[in-house]
Amino acid sequence: MDTSLREQLIQSIRTIEGYPKPGIQFRDITTLLNQPKAFRRAIDELVHPYAGIGIEQVAGIEARGFILGGAVAHQLSAGFVPIRKKGKLPHETVRIAYSLEYGIDEMEMHRDAVKPKQKVILVDDLIATGGTAEGAVKLLQQMGADVVAACFVIDLPDLGGRRKIESLGVPVRTLVEFEGH
Numbered sequence: 001m002d003t004s005l006r007e008q009l010i011q012s013i014r015t016i017e018g019y020p021k022p023g024i025q026f027r028d029i030t031t032l033l034n035q036p037k038a039f040r041r042a043i044d045e046l047v048h049p050y051a052g053i054g055i056e057q058v059a060g061i062e063a064r065g066f067i068l069g070g071a072v073a074h075q076l077s078a079g080f081v082p083i084r085k086k087g088k089l090p091h092e093t094v095r096i097a098y099s100l101e102y103g104i105d106e107m108e109m110h111r112d113a114v115k116p117k118q119k120v121i122l123v124d125d126l127i128a129t130g131g132t133a134e135g136a137v138k139l140l141q142q143m144g145a146d147v148v149a150a151c152f153v154i155d156l157p158d159l160g161g162r163r164k165i166e167s168l169g170v171p172v173r174t175l176v177e178f179e180g181h
């Protein structure tokens with residue numbers, strides 16, 4: 001990716017100090033989504049390695065992964081699989097607990113959303129500790145999906161999430177990095 005694109009994406013992301021709690025620098029992508037060129041270029045860049053290789057489904061993590069993943073799925077002519085917080089999906093689900101900074105939560109996917117051996121990519125806005133994406137990858141793998149990659153606009157490399165996902169055999173693609181939490 002060329003440096004001018006990386007620069008454009010970094011500029012388009014707003015940082016909010018101390019949200020949702022002290023010590024966190026919240027990387028807000030609503031400003032990226034709000035800028036037509038930045039949004040378009042971020043999606044193009046997420047899609048590009050996976051065009052033409054037979055991706056059948058794009059899984060997105062609630063909620064920002066829905067916006068990015070929906071656009072990526074459209075561009076790949078793939079289906080979309082929502083991975084949601086527990087209790088939100090109406091049909092039969094599979095559920096997994098995942099670790100948050102403090103404590104655990106659970107996420108779900110419809111049991112019939114992916115078929116064994118289907119080629120799937122996972123999309124979210126940001127990877128920090130990797131706990132959220134790890135839960136999502138495990139759910140997809142439990143259902144027999146071939147998780148080809150996990151893709152994020154933002155990496156917080158200091159928190160080590162990339163290694164957690166790579167240890168599940170899934171390559172990680174990120175577009176920009178920010179230091180710290």
Ligand code: AMP
Nearest residue numbers: 025026027126127128129130131132181
């Ligand atoms: P983690 O499970 O630690 O990798 O956290 C990733 C999830 O939490 C993603 O869904 C992000 O949207 C959100 N998240 C974590 N840290 C931040 C941050 N500093 N700024 C914005 N979103 C964050």
